[in-house]
Amino acid sequence: MRWKSLILAILAITTLSASSCEAKVRQYKVKVVKEYPHDEMSYTQGLFFQGDKMIETTGQYGESTLKVVDPATGKAVKKFSFARKYFCEGSAEMDGNIYILTWREKVAFIYDAKTLEYKQTYSYPREGWGLTTDGKNLIASDGSSRLYWLDGQFRQQKALQVKLNGRPLTQLNELEWIDGKIWANVYMTDMIVIINPDNGNVEATVDCTGLLPRHLRDEYTDVLNGIAYNPETKKIYLTGKYWKRLYEVELVEKK
Ligand SMILES: [Ca+2]
Structure with missing residues (x-):
């Protein structure tokens, strides 16, 4: 009987330490490897690579654009x-198309990825915020704690709630x-989170405080x-809305 209690106690401790290990969120900050010019008129909303060029979508009424940008110069080609x-x-x-969300217009656009010609407009049921792809589906945020997996015609395949230390994390942008994880800007903060796409748990936070130094900020930043x-190069780039710089960064463990 005593042995049974002992075994149960050991099992309990093992389970407890295993779950506390799982809950541990790694904390990183960023180290700037290189900096590049970024168009300070760009209210950046979407950013991804297409070969050696970047595709950038920008927001604001009257300022919304789709651009092919040379990352070395920050200029639109x-x-x-x-x-x-x-x-x-x-x-x-995804699949030869560029998908673009709109904020509150309840539509999403498809453009040809090679020619950048307009192809189609779809109705879209919620606010559009961020968008990326795992290669099979689009993954969209809407400012809540939820992420939505959508096929190429914006039909929902899956949804997940993102949690940081067990609590829903809103304002995902x-x-x-x-590399198999979803990185998300958290709106109005200097924090990026790295999310496990299978369960929605935040596995790491990336503190980007001070990335854009004070002397490069003005009233519009x-x-x-x-x-x-x-x-191809495995490099990660960060910028911001109306920022004058784009940064190639590396993660550094926070002490
Ligand atoms: Ca992106």
Whole structure:
């Protein structure tokens, strides 16, 4: 009987330590590897790589654009402006298409990824915030704690609630699929979270405080928003809304 109690106690301790290990969220900060110019007129909403160029979508009524950007210069090689009634949001490329969300217009657009020609408009049931892809589906945020997996016609395949230390984490914004995880900007903060796409748990936080130094900020400078990963070089780039710089960064464990 005593042995049974002892075994049960050992099992309980083992289970407890295993679950506390799972709950441990790693904490990183960023180290700037290189900096590049970024168009300070860009209210960045979507950012991802297409070969050696970046695709950027920008928001605001009257300022919404789809751009092909040379990351070395920050200049647009191609640029399309949207009608004043559209506030563009996140964007992602999948199956030869570029998908673009709008904030509150309840529509989403599809453009040809090669020619950048307009293809189609779909109705969209919720606010559009961030967008990325795992290669099979689009993954969208809407400012809540939820992420939505959508097929190429915006039909919902799956939804997950994102949790940090067991609590729902809202204001998820720009997204990027990096090595099997979802990176998300948390709106109005300097924090990026790294999310497990299978269970929605935040596995790591990335503190980007001070990334854009004070001398590069002015009255128009807005929040951190924009994560792009180049799968060929395995480099990660960050920027923000109306930021004058784009940064190539590396993660450093916080002490
Ligand atoms: Ca992105």
